Amino acid sequence: MTIDDIARLASVSKATVSAVLNDKPGVARLTRDRVAAIIDRFNYQPSHVARSLSVRSTKSIGLVIKEIDNPYYTRIMRGVFDACSRRGYTVFLGSSELTFVQEEKSIQAMVNQQVDGLILTPLQGGNRDITYLATLIARKFPLVLIGEVKNLQTGVVTILNADAAYEAVSYLIQQGRRDIAYFAGPATSMHNDERYEGYRRALAEHELAISPRYVREAGSYFEGGRKEGLELFGGPGEKPTAVFCYNDLVAIGLINALQELKIRVPEDVAVIGFDNIDFCRYANVPLTTIENPAAAMGEAAADLLIGQIEQGDRFVPERITLNARLIKRSST
Amino acid sequence: MTIDDIARLASVSKATVSAVLNDKPGVARLTRDRVAAIIDRFNYQPSHVARSLSVRSTKSIGLVIKEIDNPYYTRIMRGVFDACSRRGYTVFLGSSELTFVQEEKSIQAMVNQQVDGLILTPLQGGNRDITYLATLIARKFPLVLIGEVKNLQTGVVTILNADAAYEAVSYLIQQGRRDIAYFAGPATSMHNDERYEGYRRALAEHELAISPRYVREAGSYFEGGRKEGLELFGGPGEKPTAVFCYNDLVAIGLINALQELKIRVPEDVAVIGFDNIDFCRYANVPLTTIENPAAAMGEAAADLLIGQIEQGDRFVPERITLNARLIKRSST
């Protein structure tokens, strides 16, 4: 079934059928009804591909995330997906698998599929090569980043990591904790820099010194948190009375280590995570953490992107900042 | 940049350029090199959309899962994604959000986008309407299901749920447990039926009776497991010494309830889950469970589907069954 068939059956031109399909004016009531009747009698669906070729838009966007099966990115996905389906866009899935090569490949695959725009949770780090993304932006290709990349003029959606970290650490101080450690994320992560900054600011504001032994790179997984926990709390030397962690997995790993060492949470040591993954609720010590509104970020990114796509030219790169709030549970 | 531009620049016809692009024979070495040089000098990428229209294939598939941010489906996604990118297909994301209406909508959106085929983790239940899927199949639309749907002749990828459950329950019996409960999944789930069947068989084989009080519908989430756990173990009456759970979340909910009731795991009660989500490893009582090879199923489904797409006609609906093995940890 093509538009020609419908035109023939209705004895009109395909231009008229097209007008009916797209609710364009200039078709008499009677004709419109007759054509519409035939269209749904034969259950005709216009070819999306042909339409795309003609109007130069595929009504689809690409989403390239860091890891497909990471609950945090998964929540971003859900937000993007929801916003897109609401606005009639479909989404292509891509993943950078944590490597720059793969990231660029995925982006290229999407661009090649001629998506109308792209949402990216960019990899970060000193050795980040900006050129490819910059080219894309120079070509006016609609692009929205979730998370910052320096020197790139596009739409960006973020949370105020530093402020959230500040709030969390202040809360610990307010509870009487004075020796507070930070279990840091990967050194290449800008999120980590920002969270550290909040930590630093909170301590500085209360005139508490930062002990170098208390700032440890634990990465972003369970194992890192556990390992650093065993080392710091199992080894010799002073022990902190609270730990602010880069993310929830690290916090859970740490708690696991603490329990193994028979150190009580929160009595002996308070722990705060970041992200509020589902797991926090299920854990036997429900984790105090910072709600990272991943789904909302996904939605915001999609809305921003689609706005960008549909505005075309005169569009100014926007920046959306969402709030991350502290969720108090029993680990503090 | 279109194929015409390249043709003009190389002073050949677009047919020749097309032949070069697609590595077709019948182009002289010299010409081929000249054209190729121009193609990559201008960094020309042929329009995927135009190509799709011409060859009637978009080199993309649709993946419709039940829930985007459910770790189990997320692992399926990863498998599908990996297999597809390996074979040069891109994947559209869709979600049924656990409702039949939304499932059909998502599928239609994909079909409308003219994907070459579809992978679906179908909703199940007595009131499942088969007609739409059946129509698709009748139209020879390539479709692979992850999980069974009755009366549908397509590719299917599954695990032997009953056998896996049988193995798990047998293991409990072998450890000396005799009063074994089953915390069941949603009544509409075929997986649940099969797992119950395995449970039943294991008990029957050892001439152990099934106590109706011990078979309880806990659904598929943490809350259900916790609630049924509190009821069964907190209330009056006999208590089982082991529980086989529909899935890991239910098992974790149950363990949470048991800990609240000061019942020791595994000393007083052994618990087995199903799926082996990441969480099992992180829990303070590492959960014995059944490894559900979700990623492998995703890969198998994608391979099956792509095979089906590329074979075209003479294709026989295949069925792939993967093994699920018991992973013994400290909850038993």
Next chain:
DNA sequence: ATATACAGCTAAACCGATTCAGGTGAATAT
């Protein structure tokens, strides 16, 4: 009565690729 406006419709160009039935000329066969 003539000019003007307008609603309703269509023919044909266009989007950017693929494909196939020939055409051309050089090399080989008879």
Next chain:
DNA sequence: ATATTCACCTGAATCGGTTTAGCTGTATAT
């Protein structure tokens, strides 16, 4: 010298839509 073969290349049709300029014929204005 003519016929045959073959490698290489091209023109034009095709995929299935959208869009625009222009053509009707009827209604209104002058």
